Amino acid sequence: VGESTRARIEQVSRELRYVPNRAARSLNTSRTHTIGVVLPDLYGAFFSELLCGLDQAARSHHHQLLVAGSHGGSEDLAAALQAMNGRVDALVVMSPVAAADVLEANLPAHLPAILVGAEVPGFGALAVDHRGGAEAMTRHLVALGHRRIAHVTGGATNRDAADRLAGYRTVMREAGLSMDGLVVEGDFTERSGDAAVRGFLDAGTGLDALFAANDAMALGALGALREAGLRVPDDVALAGFDDILLGRYLAPPLTSVHVPLDQLSRLAVERLVAATEAGTQLESTPAVLSTTLVVRASCGAGGSAP
Amino acid sequence: VGESTRARIEQVSRELRYVPNRAARSLNTSRTHTIGVVLPDLYGAFFSELLCGLDQAARSHHHQLLVAGSHGGSEDLAAALQAMNGRVDALVVMSPVAAADVLEANLPAHLPAILVGAEVPGFGALAVDHRGGAEAMTRHLVALGHRRIAHVTGGATNRDAADRLAGYRTVMREAGLSMDGLVVEGDFTERSGDAAVRGFLDAGTGLDALFAANDAMALGALGALREAGLRVPDDVALAGFDDILLGRYLAPPLTSVHVPLDQLSRLAVERLVAATEAGTQLESTPAVLSTTLVVRASCGAGGSAP
DNA sequence: CTGAAAGCGCTTACAG
DNA sequence: CTGAAAGCGCTTACAG
Numbered sequence: 001v002g003e004s005t006r007a008r009i010e011q012v013s014r015e016l017r018y019v020p021n022r023a024a025r026s027l028n029t030s031r032t033h034t035i036g037v038v039l040p041d042l043y044g045a046f047f048s049e050l051l052c053g054l055d056q057a058a059r060s061h062h063h064q065l066l067v068a069g070s071h072g073g074s075e076d077l078a079a080a081l082q083a084m085n086g087r088v089d090a091l092v093v094m095s096p097v098a099a100a101d102v103l104e105a106n107l108p109a110h111l112p113a114i115l116v117g118a119e120v121p122g123f124g125a126l127a128v129d130h131r132g133g134a135e136a137m138t139r140h141l142v143a144l145g146h147r148r149i150a151h152v153t154g155g156a157t158n159r160d161a162a163d164r165l166a167g168y169r170t171v172m173r174e175a176g177l178s179m180d181g182l183v184v185e186g187d188f189t190e191r192s193g194d195a196a197v198r199g200f201l202d203a204g205t206g207l208d209a210l211f212a213a214n215d216a217m218a219l220g221a222l223g224a225l226r227e228a229g230l231r232v233p234d235d236v237a238l239a240g241f242d243d244i245l246l247g248r249y250l251a252p253p254l255t256s257v258h259v260p261l262d263q264l265s266r267l268a269v270e271r272l273v274a275a276t277e278a279g280t281q282l283e284s285t286p287a288v289l290s291t292t293l294v295v296r297a298s299c300g301a302g303g304s305a306p
Numbered sequence: 307v308g309e310s311t312r313a314r315i316e317q318v319s320r321e322l323r324y325v326p327n328r329a330a331r332s333l334n335t336s337r338t339h340t341i342g343v344v345l346p347d348l349y350g351a352f353f354s355e356l357l358c359g360l361d362q363a364a365r366s367h368h369h370q371l372l373v374a375g376s377h378g379g380s381e382d383l384a385a386a387l388q389a390m391n392g393r394v395d396a397l398v399v400m401s402p403v404a405a406a407d408v409l410e411a412n413l414p415a416h417l418p419a420i421l422v423g424a425e426v427p428g429f430g431a432l433a434v435d436h437r438g439g440a441e442a443m444t445r446h447l448v449a450l451g452h453r454r455i456a457h458v459t460g461g462a463t464n465r466d467a468a469d470r471l472a473g474y475r476t477v478m479r480e481a482g483l484s485m486d487g488l489v490v491e492g493d494f495t496e497r498s499g500d501a502a503v504r505g506f507l508d509a510g511t512g513l514d515a516l517f518a519a520n521d522a523m524a525l526g527a528l529g530a531l532r533e534a535g536l537r538v539p540d541d542v543a544l545a546g547f548d549d550i551l552l553g554r555y556l557a558p559p560l561t562s563v564h565v566p567l568d569q570l571s572r573l574a575v576e577r578l579v580a581a582t583e584a585g586t587q588l589e590s591t592p593a594v595l596s597t598t599l600v601v602r603a604s605c606g607a608g609g610s611a612p
Numbered sequence: 613c614t615g616a617a618a619g620c621g622c623t624t625a626c627a628g
Numbered sequence: 629c630t631g632a633a634a635g636c637g638c639t640t641a642c643a644g
Contacts, residue, residue, distance in 0.1 A: 086327030
């Protein structure tokens with residue numbers, strides 16, 4: 001083809017705004033350059049930061065994100081997983097609400113997938129040391145001299161929440177401290193943190209410290225404590241979990257347990273892209289990411305973040 | 307086919323985990339049940355809440371979300387738009403960084419699209435009354451008796467930021483108040499709100515009130531003010547814009563301008579789904595969503611939210 | 613009512 | 629080096 005013809009073709013294609021159809025391209029290359037992300041929810045800073053990390057990691061590998069949030073029931077989860085088939089090269093699935101069998105039944109076989117906080121034979125797994133983080137936090141509170149340390153959980157059916165509770169329990173037991181009336185169930189929302197504090201106040205439960213199973217609940221608790229005229233950390237020490245970005249902007253800045261979302265995102269995407277290119281599945285032994293205690297002013301330790 | 311054969315086929319299909327390939331299905335039905343979302347960024351509460359709203363709206367119509375965040379330059383925007391082609395039924399594009407020509411050149415013709423805060427002939431548009439919101443806020447601050455009212459902008463190239471600045475200017479001028487040295491450029495990040503306050507303090511600029519062009523900057527400003535020993539609202543009134551969810555958990559709760567993201571999300575998705583089904587494009591006259599002043603304690607008006 | 617064919621829009625490997 | 633054909637995995641309309 002001559003130069004001038006080529007130029008004319010390119011011009012016309014631009015005029016008509018021709019853009020290749022990616023679905024068609026995917027169909028015969030069997031590459032989509034897309035990573036599917038299945039999350040239990042999209043609401044809140046934690047998932048937002050995770051999604052943001054995954055987006056950055058994906059873009060650095062020239063991939064896009066197909067997102068499915070909020071799977072209430074297992075049918076939702078199943079539908080979300082099935083809707084990904086043929087449209088993604090790989091999958092990141094977070095599903096802390098015990099559903100290994102649903103995952104097992106609906107994960108397209110041979111599709112590289114990384115499960116975060118869940119395990120299904122034949123699929124990759126990444127785990128966060130929730131328990132270790134909760135132990136470190138509880139130990140920190142004990143070391144500060146607190147005795148009546150309450151815990152607001154993230155719900156009975158949530159695996160991550162159960163691990164955090166277990167960490168708290170272990171250390172409280174070790175320290176010989178009572179947990180009677182000090183453990184109350186929440187659901188990871190601000191509202192439930194607020195409700196937990198009101199519950200303690202109504203019951204007349206005296207507290208030295210409150211360890212919420214995530215920062216969102218700590219935020220809700222902070223509002224309720226303040227409303228009740230209690231000062232943090234002078235009257236009650238307050239701690240969260242996740243180390244969401246806004247924690248440092250609170251007054252007082254929130255002591256928390258850092259969950260390495262950037263690292264998790266990078267690792268997940270790197271492994272998935274590698275598996276896609278090699279055409280292999282990932283090892284199902286989970287890589288466990290460790291958490292870090294981040295001491296800020298809300299527990300009275302005065303320190304600023306490491 | 308007999309009953310027993312059918313049962314056996316279904317069983318085998320379950321065993322093999324057969325799931326239809328959606329890319330192939332899309333190709334001949336030309337329906338993807340997916341809405342593409344192109345945002346300038348994924349970072350921060352504002353985009354998180356928008357994405358969450360879009361996800362909910364999309365799911366209520368049985369659609370998924372294909373997300374492209376962070377388009378730094380116009381090549382990124384172009385690439386993101388092109389990558390959507392054939393993989394989505396419709397598009398929501400937010401691009402406040404003046405780029406109507408890039409949009410025009412890269413929006414697949416005939417693909418239903420809603421632009422938020424931008425206009426391109428032949429495509430749908432949704433706008434938010436940033437200017438009116440900023441006017442209402444500035445008027446509120448003036449009415450509270452503040453005279454030296456500073457404004458931290460969201461950047462010179464951002465259209466939404468320019469509208470908010472214009473609203474502030476209009477009211478300040480109307481009220482006969484000086485703006486000398488009171489307008490400083492930010493970029494919608496916490497960090498830039500913090501920097502703005504330090505700048506005012508270093509310059510010895512006295513302030514009655516600080517109106518940040520978004521809540522993230524107000525958050526950063528709050529930290530810097532507190533660090534400088536200034537109390538909000540006693541020493542300096544503080545106001546933001548966007549009304550992100552955590553504003554009410556700050557101390558003091560943040561006065562802000564509510565941007566109706568839920569309504570925006572619902573409207574966008576409804577219109578797009580309707581256009582997809584009808585096979586038509588949307589009207590390019592933008593529907594303008596109005597904002598609401600939300601008075602909380604950070605400006606000293608004492609009120610709680612309406 | 614069942615089964616084979618055509619076609620969605622691409623890309624890749626092959627024949628001319 | 630160019631151009632026509634085959635095929636990715638579906639669904640839909642048609643022939644048997």
